[in-house]
Amino acid sequence: MSTSQQSTAVSASQPCLDCSRKSRCLGGLLVEGMPADQAATVAVTRMVVDKGEHLYRADDKADYLYVVRGGALKTYVSSIDGNEEIRGFHLAEEVAGLDAICQPSFRSSARALSRTWVCRLPITAVRSRMLESGSFRDRILANLGREFDRLNGMLHRERCTADQRVASFLVSQLKSDQTDEHAEIQLPMSRVDLARYLDLATETISRVFTRLQARNILRSRGAVCEVVDGDALRALA
């Protein structure tokens, strides 16, 4: 992240109006095309969340959704035995809490994996804007659809072998702008969190990484993970 200035500060004016990402970001689309006086009342807040801190917790009233500007989040539900079942990671540009648009409260908790910058959007504004702007409504519906796809993908992934789960996870982390060979992935989560996401033991994660490295598909040094043979990786998953 290039942001040296950590702006917890609430901008005097609506922050999305002069945000550099307004054309791509949900916040920008929320105020796009609004009369200026209406846009000014949309209470979007920029926030910083320290590593390990919660953004929201399951059963909290779902008043806001969050767009990640930098850093990374995990969303999880705690099972009866106290373990975190991780349901998703959210990196820059991604939205967290959207599934709660249909519900009064969050069904999962969100916590920062590292210091994370987010924009907080009032759900009421989002809901009402859906009625005013067709393109905004479609954007939200598309996001919901992607959320369904993500959950369906998780269900599929968890019916695969450990190698396939890890491979398909890594493929999903490959940005499309990376040239196929020698792409470098910066994994923001610990092996423990990855294990809780893929429903494997951390030891198994570790063993799979070693195996992939032995087969010259991967080179992993801690959080950095260099994909040596992208095709082989994709073929696995």
Add this chain to the structure above:
Amino acid sequence: MSTSQQSTAVSASQPCLDCSRKSRCLGGLLVEGMPADQAATVAVTRMVVDKGEHLYRADDKADYLYVVRGGALKTYVSSIDGNEEIRGFHLAEEVAGLDAICQPSFRSSARALSRTWVCRLPITAVRSRMLESGSFRDRILANLGREFDRLNGMLHRERCTADQRVASFLVSQLKSDQTDEHAEIQLPMSRVDLARYLDLATETISRVFTRLQARNILRSRGAVCEVVDGDALRALA
């Protein structure tokens, strides 16, 4: 599409208007409060689907959603190796295809487990009605929320032991109107389909049933399944 086996009885007038379930059913709510002439144009069709026939397939254009009147459906995605990953069963009163409201095409296929009666609702009508009627929009959002919950529940269930998966499935099949003890569940799906739903081998399903029977929690005779000790079953899950 194998429409050949799908017999279609088109009622002369809009079928939801004088349907006995109109107060509970999505179809009824769709036309409720509409001016009579508008309601008449909403093209809801009653259909019968024979056992084994498809209602829709993955990648079909998602023009309709379906309310089950009687019988049972399964929705599934076929994985690369040709196996059906069953994503849900839909019994009477339930809705299938709703997740496609956000997408141009279905992401799963739906097939009848036995002769099944459904009402087919045009998605365009549903989408536009969402803009006109707040209560209808909320009903749809609530259904989408339940769909998210269902998928999250599946994710949780598949992180449990075989006994827990079966137990929690059986508990989910217990109707609330059944007195706790000696409730009888009529399972509409084969052991094979149940296995593909819970991601277990059919042999494992069978063994779990035998185990539960040995512990006097269950008594199963083929498709009929008598819950002898509901509390024990719930405690397992």
Add this chain to the structure above:
DNA sequence: CGCGGATTTGACATAGTTCAATTCGAGTGG
């Protein structure tokens, strides 16, 4: 009554877990 698919049972194989021990690596302080 007997056929054929569905279900159950048994014996064995194995992927992944668990527990324990070792190594790595990023901070920290001298």
Add this chain to the structure above:
DNA sequence: CCACTCGAATTGAACTATGTCAAATCCGCG
């Protein structure tokens, strides 16, 4: 700059739940 330290990651060895394959039994239906 080098030793410490402490948690995270890796490796090893034994265990177990579930899968696989094969055989036996059940059950609905012509």
